[in-house]
Amino acid sequence: MSGRNTALTPPADAAAPVRHPDAPAPGELLGAHYGHCFGCGEGQPHGLHLEARAGEGVRVSAEFTVKPAHQGAPGLAHGGVLATALDETLGSLNWLLRVIAVTGRLETDFVRPVPVGTVLHLEAEVTAVAGRKIYSTAVGRIGGPGGPVAVRADALFIEVKVDHFIDNGRPEEIRAAMSDPDQVRRTRAFEVNP
Numbered sequence: 001m002s003g004r005n006t007a008l009t010p011p012a013d014a015a016a017p018v019r020h021p022d023a024p025a026p027g028e029l030l031g032a033h034y035g036h037c038f039g040c041g042e043g044q045p046h047g048l049h050l051e052a053r054a055g056e057g058v059r060v061s062a063e064f065t066v067k068p069a070h071q072g073a074p075g076l077a078h079g080g081v082l083a084t085a086l087d088e089t090l091g092s093l094n095w096l097l098r099v100i101a102v103t104g105r106l107e108t109d110f111v112r113p114v115p116v117g118t119v120l121h122l123e124a125e126v127t128a129v130a131g132r133k134i135y136s137t138a139v140g141r142i143g144g145p146g147g148p149v150a151v152r153a154d155a156l157f158i159e160v161k162v163d164h165f166i167d168n169g170r171p172e173e174i175r176a177a178m179s180d181p182d183q184v185r186r187t188r189a190f191e192v193n194p
Helices: 077-090 163-168 171-178 183-191
Strands: 051-054 059-064 101-110 118-132 135-142 148-160
Touching: 051 148, 059 163, 077 101, 077 118, 101 118, 171 183
Parallel strands: none
Antiparallel strands: 051 059, 059 118, 101 148, 118 135, 135 148
């Protein structure tokens, strides 16, 4: 197999992404969409605790620190954890479009090992929209925005209705999220699911 996957290539009639007028302002911390999310939730002791910020246009940036619980080989981040960090960052883009969307496809390139203790800086942007399909790309750099590239990904997200989560999620968690007395947390739990 050579070259880029055609499933991740926007069709010729795809539109440029448009930032929603109610999207968080550039520089604003997006916060966790769900407290128990492995990628961004504060309720996951071994989660990534990834923090994403809105950027200009339809871009976000995020950081997470690779902890010992995230390793695969001795002293190095597990590839699945790195893919999760990319997926979480890419999913955060949907806040800027103000749509509910899920990952349809994620293609990840692992460029260099990421040691435990590393701060991974991630940048992501939506490149095109075609109907319910949202095309995006991300890169992860070691130590900061100008650091060496460690991972990168291209993704396809699919816009869905909230019923996607209600119909398919485990009933206990769905009931707990829907009965949260905090209306903002209750709504956010279903807004974005990277």
